[in-house]
Amino acid sequence: MGTDDRAAGRPRSREADVAILDAALDLFIERGAEATSVEQVARRAGVTRATVYRRYPDKIRLLVATIEAAYAEPLPTPEIDDVEHMLTGWVTVLSDPRQRRLLRRLYGAIEDYPELVHAYQRLFGQQRAQVRRSVLERARDRGQFPADTVPDVVLNLIIGAGWQHLAIHADSCTAAEAEKFLRAVLHQLGYRPDGHHHQPFEPPVKQ
Template structure:
């Protein structure tokens, strides 16, 4: 017998919610957005199709809710303390085989379900991206990035590096290797944890460039 939701708001209904979202997440990761159907989700969750449709009018809405549930609520701005915190957090996401597959599926869905990517960005991305931009701007103001650093460009650059990592690195990569990859990208983008202003340059010496060995 399957789970149903004849008593909305009751435990049985919350159980159905969770079963539907779990099933949808599994199917999204296994098969991708195009190959996942409401019918398959209902079958795997052990509920009727009507139970799914009562909650989610179409597949896009279902998949958006699925992604939202998979990520949890986005952290409030102040939760990302600094670039180091951002780096280790990002590395742990990129080193999770399950999230790697989900993120690639999200990218793969852009073509056939642009509304999923848009909704994802609207619901989760904007707040998280703003938190990240704030972190970059505070770091720049502290002298950890060159003064003309553009936080939008930096965010695109690091997000892009994430897509590239998802494309070329094996899914069993370690958190340490992933952090090393992201750190190398941020170093190339001018990040210096100890700040530029701490370099001591004697008079008459060549001006320091960020790449100079100290």
């Protein structure tokens, strides 16, 4: 990603910002938080260590900024309007090798670098969790899930199934394979796209 250009001369300030965050994200994915150092990030970004330290006082704050930048794109939340849409999003993540490695690195950082996980949850998890909860409530009310379904329990189960998929399946997993896995998961959770769970004995609607 342009490392050669950068190495040829000292990047200007804005360019250095981007180069540092790109290099830090690459290294975090390749090596994890523990094995990544400010020195390596500076070298890969083609800047001096001082250039990095002027922006971030330590590795943790550098990595937090890296995760924030990685998940800062405007969220297409209004588009997540039903379970099929959510499914498409999860399939995209589970069939993208780089996303898979990034998420495993985030899980691996829980123990020693909780700040990274908090940054991720703040930007991505919590914001989306509210949207997803509403989607699941509507799906339940339409009879796509059993009437006693608890949206937060379903969300934890789907996210957990994602962790398990990241742990046991190869990163070469295709979108079709990821979708098959997730459809089996949703089926076991009671999801029926055809609204199967609608109460058969609803009070008759006034004509």
